[in-house]
Amino acid sequence: MKRNLLFTLFFFGTFSGFAQTVPFYYYGNQKIPLKNSSQKIFLRLPVGETGKAQNFLKTGYQLQDKDIKPLATENIMVIDLGKEDAVMLQQAITGIKALGGVESVKPAIIAPDGKTVVIDDGFYVKLKQGVSVLQLQNLVAEKNCILQKRYGYDDRTFILKAGAANDYDGMAMANLFYQTGLFEYAEPDFQVVDKMNGESPKKNSTRNLNGKGKQNTQFKTFSTPNDPLYNYQWWAKNDGSPLQYNGVVGADIDLDEAWDITQGSSSIRVAVIDEGVDRAHPDLINNIDPLGFGIMASVATTGDIVSSSLSHGTSCAGIVAAQANNSIGVAGVAPMCKIIPVSVVVNTSGNYGSSAQLAQCIDWAWDNGSADVLSNSWGGGLASSLIHDAIIRAVTLGRAGKGAVVVFCTQNYDAGITSPSCFKETIAVGAMSMCEQRKAPASCDGEYWWGANYGLGLDISAPGVKIATTANVGTEALPDEDYNLTFNGTSSATPMVSGVAALILSLNSNFTQQQVRQIIEQSARKVPGFSYSNVEGQPYNTWNAEIGYGMLNAKNALLLAQSPVLCNVDVNLPNTLQACSGGSISLQVTNANAGDSYQWRKDDAVVASGTSYAATQSGNYDVVLTTAGGCKDTSYKLSVNISLPDGPLAAHAGADTSIVPNAKIFLGGGPAASGGTGILHPMRGMLMDISYNRFLRFDPNQPGERSKIIKNNFISNPQTNQFYCGAAVTPYGLYMMDRYSYQLVKVDTATGTTYTIGAATNTQQLNGMCYDPVTGKIFAVGKVTSGNNGLFEVNRKTGEITFIAEITNASLGTKTLISLSANNSGQLFAVNLSTTDNVSALLFSINKTTGSAMMEGALGFLMNYAQDGAFDLLNNQLYQAANTGPLPYNNGIVGRGLWKINGPLISSTLVGSIGEPTFTSDALCFANKEYKYQWSPATFLSNPNDANPQFSTATPGTYPYTLTVTDLCGNTNTDQVVVTVSVTAPVTLLSFNGVMQNKSSLLKWIVQNEINFDKYEVERSVDGLRFTKIGEKKALGSTVSSSYKFTDNNLPQEEMVYYRLKMLDMDGQFTYSDVIKLSKEKVNKNRLMAIGPNPFNKNLSIQYESAVNEMMQLVFYNSKGQELLRQNHGINKGINQIYLTLPQWSSGLYFIRLKTATENIVQKVLKL
DSSP: OOOOOOOOOOOOSSOOOOOSOOOEEEETTEEEEOOEEEEEEEEEOOTTOOHHHHHHHHHHHOOOGGGEEEOSSTTEEEEEOSSOOHHHHHHHHHHHHHHSOOSEEEEEEEOTTSOEEEOOSEEEEEEOTTOOHHHHHHHHHHTTOEEEEEOTTOTTEEEEEOOGGGTTOHHHHHHHHHHTTOEEEEEEOOEEOSOOBOOOOOOSOOOOOOOOOOOOOOOOTTSOOOOTTGGGOTTTSOOOOGGGTTOOTTOSOOHHHHHTTOOOOTTOEEEEEEBOOOTTOTTTGGGBOSOOEESSGGGTTTOOOSOTTOOHHHHHHHHHHOOOSSSSSOOOSSTTSEEEEEEOBSSTTOOBOBHHHHHHHHHHHHTTSOOSEEEEOBOOSSOOHHHHHHHHHHHHHTGGGTOOEEEEEOOSBSSSOOTTTTSTTSEEEEEEOTTSSBOOTTSTTOOTTOBOOOSTTOOEEEEOSSEEEEOSTTOSOTTOTTEEEEEOSHHHHHHHHHHHHHHHHHHOTTOOHHHHHHHHHHTOBOOTTOOOEEETTEEEEEEBTTTBTOBOOHHHHHHHHHSOOOOOOOBOOOSOSEEETTOOEEEEBSSOOTTOEEEEEETTEEEEESSEEEEOSOEEEEEEEEOTTSOEEEOOOEEEEEEOOOSSOEEOOOOOEEEOTTOOEEOSOSSSEESSOOBOOTTOEEEEETTTTEEEEEOTTSTTTSEEEEESSSSSSOOTTOOEEEEEEETTEEEEEETTTOEEEEEOTTTOOEEEEEEOTTOOOOSEEEEETTTTEEEEEEEOTTSSEEEEEEOTTTOOEEEEEEEBOTTTTTOOEEEEEEOTTOOEEEEEOBOSTTOOOEEEEEOTTTOBEEEEEEOSSOBOSSOOEEEETTTTEEEEEEEOOOSSOOTTSOOEEEEEEETTTTEEEEEEOSSSTTOOEEEEEEOOSBOEEEEESOTTBSOTTSSSOEEOOSSOEEEEEEEEEEOTTSOEEEEEEEEEEOSSOSOEEEEEEEEEETTEEEEEEEEEOOTTEEEEEEEEESSSSSOEEEEEEEOOOOSSOEEEEEEEOOOOSSSEEEEEEEEEETTSOEEEOOOEEEEOOOSSOOEEEEEESSSBSSEEEEEEEESSOEEEEEEEEETTOOEEEEEEEEEOSEEEEEEEEOOOOOSEEEEEEEEOSSOEEEEEEEEO
């Protein structure tokens, strides 16, 4: 089933920091950090005492009445300062407090989708089983709170107030109550003060028609109904005409054919939980139930509109059940069904109620209103357990236990779905265009400024752009002021799904809500152009992240409802899908029924039958169900990995070393374990979630579904704009760079604890960082004084940053590079900042010696600061954390997600959100194979279970440690290391490097403080683990810096050679240097390094490395093999860059032949 997403903090644009106290609340048994607004203030004043504060704000901050918005009552308001300015906001709060008589003033809260949330003194609690009301009353008295009432739909839920004694702080009191352990949940009763409905922004005018109401009558739909606006309703029957925005013929829900089965029943009622419904509308008046409900007293029993400006609910109601064939306006999906209006607003401005009030509306609808379907075109804000409980009651207790169908919109940010649509009990609805596309900024409707939310948890999509429907009477433009032709958003898609649910129940009111849901989802039309697969948590047919099960189809749903053949099969998800050679993974059907057949498949081939199977081979497994009645269903695939050992398991505790008291060193080799059967961590992705200041791990295949918070408050007391801007997974552990303090830190990936390595002396601000597995170096990118980007090396041991070269490329210019990554071959790649609408971020390959760059291609999405890229070296796959909207794209849309970058022709595939859809992710990286580590003893170690724990003590002495490593199969191996803590250090090593020249290696090192020091022994290794002494240098005995050289003239056959220094004192104490890795220079090497951009338009660049000076011939061919162009170019020994301006050929595939005396290379290129 769908995961219940936990929403916390929204982040967008420039990072705003965490300098002030971070607010939080408890949700889902987790402490959820929040973010204070830097623009909006919540103010509570005594009744009748608002004038003084309003005058202060108007005169001191030039605010107008529209900037000071009352909520449910005049004394509770939200103040909008007009811009984000944390200093000005704090000054305003201080000034308001100085006026006196203020009950509460504080920053508003920013919700995940950017909506402003305020929290007054209300909060609610739910008692744990066995906790008495008396215990609650005693706690209320102890905390000086007010027990307002028992919640009307659950005996264990209560509504409370913090009151004056607690500074009207409902969030603080909710947290205190939760911490007692008496409650299942205790949460602040938050209120979203921005628009909560799921209607998209509108930038065009509407055309309307008008008429008078008639009584409902059934009609035959092979003749078009006589509603004058029906021809605008492309979603009902799409003919592709200009009147229907030139869409794709047949891109609709087949409503006309569905109506020949049923047009609904007056006994089926749909609660439109919204801003109220205009009961006087001539196209609705005959279909509105006498029952209704509203939060405001004026509409408490009617659910009517409280202001003519609030048309959203009326528009939704028209889509569900506007009267058909009555010669006016439009026709609804279920024109014979009834509407129950439920108004959720608390004032005439349209502010929605608090979470407790919204929950009450849901509970009233299924209980008091006896609604069969609950249509909710609203959402956002903080996740609420009380709202979730109300939804659970609706789907379990509604309709006398058969369950009411609960439908929610997913919102319109072109990002992941929002609360409450994320709750698994809801049908979460996305939106489609009239051209069979997910409604996106690039869809054919031309409305580039919004896109339907999608991804994890999306169930189905329905038409959602330029939808003709009802509006409040007299509120639209003449000549037809009662209708809106361009109602938009998942708000319009949701009532379509609700209407089809009503049609299904009109055929058979005995269906359970789960059966209705399954019919809708199983009958969805698989729109061409999307890839569908069986996915965990989506059990009713194949699924796609962009449109869910597909596009809503009313005809298919009713045909299935007439002859329901419903079945589904689910399998367990084991804790791990990796087993040792000779082992197995146990797979089990979790909803098996006697008499049904189950066939297990490996890579789509049948391997066994039965309700369980032990997988002993690697592959993708699923199970096919065939019921006794002939219904078939297939489970989602599970990727099983039966791992072979990678040689013998070995522990590497590192080299014996000597330090002075209180010095800090990291134990363990690089790596600390090798061989055996390494553990493939299911969440091998790692990053800093800047939005929440947290360290996360996640599954790169399902980054939204499977993520885990390792550490909150990742940076302690961070300053504004302080975050980790790059990460490097090295054999010695994970390193990150602090962009604010220039500090390099090492991260314990099990706990998220950070250890400071050192700060760079040149205060170079970096924007991206990665580890190169070939050279063993950490590289980084950042801007330099010329305005260009610079390539840097970061010293893993000291944190020092060394400039290598400026990064130059004509396509790059002075654009800022904000991420850096390296593949298994050591090739560096970088991506530039791109926040301009419809201007794609670009991928560049970078020469790590010269800094020269080659543009590889456009990625098709935007990139902001605090986003990053990295290779997963287990499969050499490049990932990028970036904005989720594909181009053309509006940077004002707030999605964030993980992209997979595909080559050689650069293209990008959105995998999904990482954790939540608005998380902003930097310092992205991926773990390699892992092991379990145990250091003994644990004394003086930062974490005895870390591969490379930090050691430090003030007490001189000898400290032996044993490292035990355990692999997946339980095999163990040990190694020992000795740390000597001495008052005097043998020597200070300033640098150690080397270069391979022809058939020898030249090593150089610089030292100082050679006090009572003896010599340097040079050691060599071919695997980086086992070293042999090959020579030595006697110490010069200088107290200032000394330089040394050593030449290794007897190189082994291996391509890679490792060196280290053993530095010995006169009394036998010694310490080791870091290991350096040198590669043999390949002579007579000719290679094509890059051709780009690919695809190209007119200009093309070729990067070629030659071993000699020679001529190169370039020949261009079209796809038929016809020669188009021939050129000769002189090239020099080394790296050559050839720039070409080509004729304006037609778009398509071309071939380039590069021919020299020794090479004949053919490459494909694509012309745009």
